[in-house]
Amino acid sequence: MITKYQSFQQLFKRLATFHPGRRLLSARYQSSINVENLHAEQVHMEQHDLAEKPRILVTGSLGQLGTGLARVLREKYGTENLIMTDIIRPPKEVIESGPYRYADILDFKNLQELVVNCRIDWLIHFSALLSAIGEANIPLAMRVNIEGLHNVLELSRQYDLKLFVPSTIGAFGKTSPRNPTPDLTIQRPRTIYGVSKVHAELMGEYYHHRFGLDFRSLRFPGIISADTPPGGGTTDYACQVFWDALTTGRHECYLRPDTRLPMMYIDDCLRSVVEFMEVPDEQLKLRTYNIHAMSFTPEEIVEEVRKYVPHLEVKYKPDSRQEIADSWPMVFDDANARRDWNWNHEYDLSGLVKVMIEHLAKRFDKPLSMKQHHY
Numbered sequence: 001m002i003t004k005y006q007s008f009q010q011l012f013k014r015l016a017t018f019h020p021g022r023r024l025l026s027a028r029y030q031s032s033i034n035v036e037n038l039h040a041e042q043v044h045m046e047q048h049d050l051a052e053k054p055r056i057l058v059t060g061s062l063g064q065l066g067t068g069l070a071r072v073l074r075e076k077y078g079t080e081n082l083i084m085t086d087i088i089r090p091p092k093e094v095i096e097s098g099p100y101r102y103a104d105i106l107d108f109k110n111l112q113e114l115v116v117n118c119r120i121d122w123l124i125h126f127s128a129l130l131s132a133i134g135e136a137n138i139p140l141a142m143r144v145n146i147e148g149l150h151n152v153l154e155l156s157r158q159y160d161l162k163l164f165v166p167s168t169i170g171a172f173g174k175t176s177p178r179n180p181t182p183d184l185t186i187q188r189p190r191t192i193y194g195v196s197k198v199h200a201e202l203m204g205e206y207y208h209h210r211f212g213l214d215f216r217s218l219r220f221p222g223i224i225s226a227d228t229p230p231g232g233g234t235t236d237y238a239c240q241v242f243w244d245a246l247t248t249g250r251h252e253c254y255l256r257p258d259t260r261l262p263m264m265y266i267d268d269c270l271r272s273v274v275e276f277m278e279v280p281d282e283q284l285k286l287r288t289y290n291i292h293a294m295s296f297t298p299e300e301i302v303e304e305v306r307k308y309v310p311h312l313e314v315k316y317k318p319d320s321r322q323e324i325a326d327s328w329p330m331v332f333d334d335a336n337a338r339r340d341w342n343w344n345h346e347y348d349l350s351g352l353v354k355v356m357i358e359h360l361a362k363r364f365d366k367p368l369s370m371k372q373h374h375y
């Protein structure tokens with residue numbers, strides 16, 4: 001009856017390798033004793049498995065990164081396979097774009113129910129309080145960033161989920177080498193955000209070694225996007241400057257003009273998550289990798305924006321975010337990501353400015369003039 005596969009074990013092994021919910025299959029096949037039915041079942045399971053894509057739950061999906069990631073993942077894995085969650089009342093377009101559920105990262109039972117009822121295979125954990133907003137509400141940041149992480153780690157262990165938790169340039173501090181900052185070095189951040197991210201990196205690595213959890217993390221630079229506004233970080237100025245350039249023509253920057261930080265355009269960031277989640281486990285030498293694209297100062301990005309908006313006026317008025325920025329990497333060393341899973345960015349500073357200006361010009365209905373693209 002078993003034609004292509006020599007034995008029951010061989011068939012089970014093959015099916016188990018390409019099914020994301022390995023435990024379910026293993027339970028099903030271990031308890032199956034009707035060898036007569038195996039051939040029919042094999043054909044059925046293979047068809048099913050080839051068509052099957054991972055079912056993914058994204059926490060904190062209405063933030064700067066989540067909405068775009070949901071769009072990208074839905075294109076790749078199917079609309080119904082991606083469940084967006086957050087504690088925010090969703091706008092109409094989100095409700096119309098696919099499944100959305102309320103999920104507070106502090107409510108373990110509710111998350112558990114979602115994982116079970118929606119048959120989740122991958123969990124992408126985006127809920128967090130970012131660096132500046134975290135300093136403004138440390139008790140809440142500890143709950144969301146640390147207790148929240150404990151919940152997703154436990155859920156992922158119990159249900160054998162592949163877990164992605166982003167880390168950040170903020171996971172380093174003044175005592176880390178800052179130009180460039182390698183993957184493995186001193187990490188003594190001085191923000192609750194950074195401390196919670198180092199905790200996440202270490203806990204994920206621990207769960208990986210202790211329980212075999214497929215934990216993956218990328219340390220993102222500051223992410224720049226035109227769709228959803230950033231959520232209270234230290235790198236937000238690099239998004240705001242575009243809005244201001246195309247609306248008021250005036251920008252007040254809360255960092256000194258020479259503050260150098262690593263940055264990345266959102267399309268590169270979202271692509272990195274998709275590519276990284278698909279890398280075979282045995283190819284990964286680390287559970288957390290730095291990824292880099294470009295590095296610039298406020299005065300450098302302003303100079304580039306002025307190529308499109310020459311009348312842009314900028315004032316510099318450093319505030320408490322300056323101290324945070326001064327403790328972060330200036331340039332990320334991402335050689336390991338490039339070597340182990342072929343990470344590569346597409347957007348440099350001029351590419352970033354061009355695409356941001358094009359997006360926002362459309363949004364604010366300001367057509368690009370032919371002459372040097374100036375407004």
Ligand SMILES: NC(=O)c1ccc[n+]([C@@H]2O[C@H](COP(=O)([O-])OP(=O)(O)OC[C@H]3O[C@@H](n4cnc5c(N)ncnc54)[C@H](O)[C@@H]3O)[C@@H](O)[C@H]2O)c1
Pocket residue numbers: 059060061062063064065066086087088103104105106125126127128129130144166167168169219220221222223224229230231232233235
């Ligand atoms: N944006 C960046 O520049 C950047 C850079 C490095 C790393 N990251 C990381 O990427 C992830 C996403 O960042 P983002 O920029 O989209 O952040 P964001 O602040 O824009 O979004 C975070 C989301 O978490 C949600 N949230 C807050 N409390 C919650 C709770 N109790 N339960 C469930 N959800 C809750 C918020 O409603 C929000 O939608 C974060 O982990 C962040 O640390 C972001």
Ligand SMILES: C[C@@H](O)[C@H](N)C(=O)O
Pocket residue numbers: 130131132167168169170193220221222223232233234235236
């Ligand atoms: C860098 C990143 O983690 C976030 N944008 C912040 O500034 O807090």
